[in-house]
Amino acid sequence: MFRSSQDANTRFQQVNAILANKGADFMAPCGKQNFQDCDLLKHMGAWNDVLAAIQVRIEVVQTREIAVCFPVKMSDQRETRARVERAVVLLHKIFVKHTCVTTIALDDLGLFCNPEWFTLLCHGISKCRRLKTLRVNADMDEASYYRQLLTGCMSLEHIEELCFEKFRDSENAGNMVILAAVIEGNTKLVQFKVDGFTAVTRNTSTLLRALQQCQRLSHLSLNVTCFGENEATLFLNMLKGKNALKSLRLEGTEWHDYITVSGIASALSNSTTLVNLELLGFRLHSVDVRALAMNLVHVQTMQTLIVDQCMPSFSLTDGHMHAGAHDTRAHVSSRIAPYIYIIKQFTGLRCFAFDLLRFSSGDQRAFLEVLATTDSPTRVFVPVRTRGYPSELSRIAMETGTASRIHLSRVCMDEIDLTNLPTGSRVGDVVLEVQHGTWDNEIPNVNACLAGMRTFDHVENFTLEMRGSIMALSTAKPLASYLEDTKCLKGVTLNFSASEGSSMLLLRALSRNSSITSLGVERWCSRRRSAKVLADVVSSSKMIHTLTYNEGSMAPAKTFFSRLSESIAGNFTIVSVNTFERRENAKNWALIQNVATRNATLLERAARFVARLSLQKSDAEAFEAVASSPLLPLRVQTLAAVDEREAVKMVRRAVWSLRDLDVFMTIIGVVNESVVCEKSSDGRARLDTLPADCWLAIRRYLSVVDVVSAGPNGC
Numbered sequence: 001m002f003r004s005s006q007d008a009n010t011r012f013q014q015v016n017a018i019l020a021n022k023g024a025d026f027m028a029p030c031g032k033q034n035f036q037d038c039d040l041l042k043h044m045g046a047w048n049d050v051l052a053a054i055q056v057r058i059e060v061v062q063t064r065e066i067a068v069c070f071p072v073k074m075s076d077q078r079e080t081r082a083r084v085e086r087a088v089v090l091l092h093k094i095f096v097k098h099t100c101v102t103t104i105a106l107d108d109l110g111l112f113c114n115p116e117w118f119t120l121l122c123h124g125i126s127k128c129r130r131l132k133t134l135r136v137n138a139d140m141d142e143a144s145y146y147r148q149l150l151t152g153c154m155s156l157e158h159i160e161e162l163c164f165e166k167f168r169d170s171e172n173a174g175n176m177v178i179l180a181a182v183i184e185g186n187t188k189l190v191q192f193k194v195d196g197f198t199a200v201t202r203n204t205s206t207l208l209r210a211l212q213q214c215q216r217l218s219h220l221s222l223n224v225t226c227f228g229e230n231e232a233t234l235f236l237n238m239l240k241g242k243n244a245l246k247s248l249r250l251e252g253t254e255w256h257d258y259i260t261v262s263g264i265a266s267a268l269s270n271s272t273t274l275v276n277l278e279l280l281g282f283r284l285h286s287v288d289v290r291a292l293a294m295n296l297v298h299v300q301t302m303q304t305l306i307v308d309q310c311m312p313s314f315s316l317t318d319g320h321m322h323a324g325a326h327d328t329r330a331h332v333s334s335r336i337a338p339y340i341y342i343i344k345q346f347t348g349l350r351c352f353a354f355d356l357l358r359f360s361s362g363d364q365r366a367f368l369e370v371l372a373t374t375d376s377p378t379r380v381f382v383p384v385r386t387r388g389y390p391s392e393l394s395r396i397a398m399e400t401g402t403a404s405r406i407h408l409s410r411v412c413m414d415e416i417d418l419t420n421l422p423t424g425s426r427v428g429d430v431v432l433e434v435q436h437g438t439w440d441n442e443i444p445n446v447n448a449c450l451a452g453m454r455t456f457d458h459v460e461n462f463t464l465e466m467r468g469s470i471m472a473l474s475t476a477k478p479l480a481s482y483l484e485d486t487k488c489l490k491g492v493t494l495n496f497s498a499s500e501g502s503s504m505l506l507l508r509a510l511s512r513n514s515s516i517t518s519l520g521v522e523r524w525c526s527r528r529r530s531a532k533v534l535a536d537v538v539s540s541s542k543m544i545h546t547l548t549y550n551e552g553s554m555a556p557a558k559t560f561f562s563r564l565s566e567s568i569a570g571n572f573t574i575v576s577v578n579t580f581e582r583r584e585n586a587k588n589w590a591l592i593q594n595v596a597t598r599n600a601t602l603l604e605r606a607a608r609f610v611a612r613l614s615l616q617k618s619d620a621e622a623f624e625a626v627a628s629s630p631l632l633p634l635r636v637q638t639l640a641a642v643d644e645r646e647a648v649k650m651v652r653r654a655v656w657s658l659r660d661l662d663v664f665m666t667i668i669g670v671v672n673e674s675v676v677c678e679k680s681s682d683g684r685a686r687l688d689t690l691p692a693d694c695w696l697a698i699r700r701y702l703s704v705v706d707v708v709s710a711g712p713n714g715c
Contacts, residue, residue, distance in 0.1 A: 151178060156186060163193040262292075308353060434467070476506055490515060523550070543573065573628070610654045
């Protein structure tokens with residue numbers, strides 16, 4: 001498959017030697033067949049070091065099952081051909097030899113655009129006979145690649161989740177037939193998503209008929225833009241029939257003649273399982289919204305309804321309604337009445353998203369007045385399409401007492417908009433842009449808006465971009481005060497030039513912050529001193545797990561990576577460091593990436609321990625190392641299938657459990673179940689009768705990793 005068999009064998013031997021030097025056996029068989037942990041789990045760091053050349057990482061999914069994925073997509077990645085080929089050979093060997101691979105999630109197949117590499121990849125996928133989840137982001141132009149990938153999937157028989165995104169298949173409609181054959185061979189399919197094929201109108205019916213055979217299908221996402229009359233009829237009948245759909249996401253077009261919102265609503269009216277419905281891109285005539293309201297009211301299982309990027313279309317006859325219609329007030333227009341009907345009748349609805357800003361202020365007030373009298377939905381999401389904060393909607397929400405239930409999408413604004421933002425506004429994602437030419441003339445406005453940021457209780461992500469001048473100390477002070485005091489901010493990106501005094505002030509504030517987990521630093525640490533301090537802030541932080549650093553100047557960038565590489569080994573929180581300067585700082589960059597990969601691996605093992613999927617000593621060691629990571633509850637949430645609050649409780653319970661004497665001694669292998677000591681004739685204290693507070697005092701200085709070997713016979 002490579003240029004020659006000799007060349008492929010050379011790469012094979014190179015991988016074998018690299019892994020052998022790191023203590024890993026390249027040829028070790030998969031342990032899953034014998035109900036043992038795979039060698040991949042024992043030497044995951046070594047395997048991931050090789051796979052880093054193609055940005056692939058191995059992760060633990062659950063006991064004796066692993067996932068192979070692209071965790072981060074970086075467009076500027078450049079690796080030598082030899083490194084990439086070694087990684088491809090290793091990936092192929094993992095697919096072929098290790099039946100414990102149950103998840104493949106490839107975010108950018110463009111890295112395999114070389115025909116030889118792609119052939120090797122597809123051959124490996126075809127050998128993953130236990131594969132349950134395949135998620136692929138293709139983004140390639142040639143139909144032959146899709147055909148090759150889909151053909152490789154035809155040998156799979158245990159797929160439960162199949163997701164293809166960014167498929168551009170305008171040249172070969174026959175690939176739809178192959179995809180249908182893949183589905184027919186995996187009738188236990190639970191989740192199916194395919195984006196693309198937008199230029200293909202033939203053979204779509206074949207795909208729909210195959211999906212009808214999947215009785216367990218509960219999550220479906222389709223682009224129905226190019227469905228013809230026959231396909232539309234078949235699809236709507238599929239929705240009407242007996243099915244197990246819990247989540248349905250459909251992307252259409254406002255000019256579609258055969259699949260409309262009215263037709264979809266009618267087809268779903270008898271559903272007994274649907275929980276989430278998302279409609280994107282359809283045109284919403286008043287009759288469509290009324291049909292949506294009248295039909296879906298029978299679906300009492302509905303919890304989330306999203307009508308996004310759907311342009312409301314009002315006819316000239318859509319005027320005010322009489323009192324009593326739909327039991328709303330006399331001044332309510334027929335435009336907003338169906339939406340009011342939805343929130344009044346859908347008692348179980350938790351989340352409702354639609355384009356409320358396209359309605360008049362009178363309609364907005366009518367909707368929010370009714371929302372104030374109901375308990376559901378608890379959240380109404382409103383997309384913000386234009387620059388600036390919707391102050392009128394905010395004012396009405398404050399007056400009606402519904403501001404806490406209105407959630408806006410990312411809001412991009414200038415300093416004047418931000419200054420006028422009312423206190424208590426539910427803005428979770430703010431982008432503040434100070435345009436070139438306004439900086440010198442409007443410093444008071446900028447300072448005022450930054451000082452006002454301290455009153456924002458709900459901002460979780462904040463981006464500040466300033467161009468045209470250097471941030472002075474007078475402006476840095478209110479920003480630093482906000483960064484130091486905020487308890488809600490999770491992600492912050494700061495993009496501007498700053499004086500050294502301003503940089504040091506901001507760094508001091510970041511070092512004292514206790515909530516930020518994702519930090520973006522662009523251009524403002526332009527001195528070696530500030531670069532060193534930034535490295536110290538990142539390496540000592542127990543909260544920052546993602547860092548983006550782009551300076552543009554060689555000296556501070558070199559200083560930053562050199563300093564960070566010296567101290568990063570003691571950090572167990574950081575899992576992602578992104579930069580454009582990696583090639584110029586290759587040696588230090590490699591050390592930093594190794595630590596990030598190590599931490600990601602520890603995080604997966606710790607999550608398994610918390611979710612009680614594993615109680616091995618190595619997983620307990622990992623848990624002790626990353627117990628304070630803000631990412632741990634999120635990973636536990638996924639593994640244990642619980643909500644975020646319960647995941648946090650599980651982490652806390654695991655911490656306290658591991659402090660217990662019997663649990664600790666059992667985990668490290670000293671005893672089988674509990675500590676029982678023989679009576680002492682000399683009156684010395686026994687470990688099993690030691691007061692709990694005394695043991696906890698000892699435990700403070702004793703960790704799982706301290707126990708090098710364990711005796712099988714107890715105390």
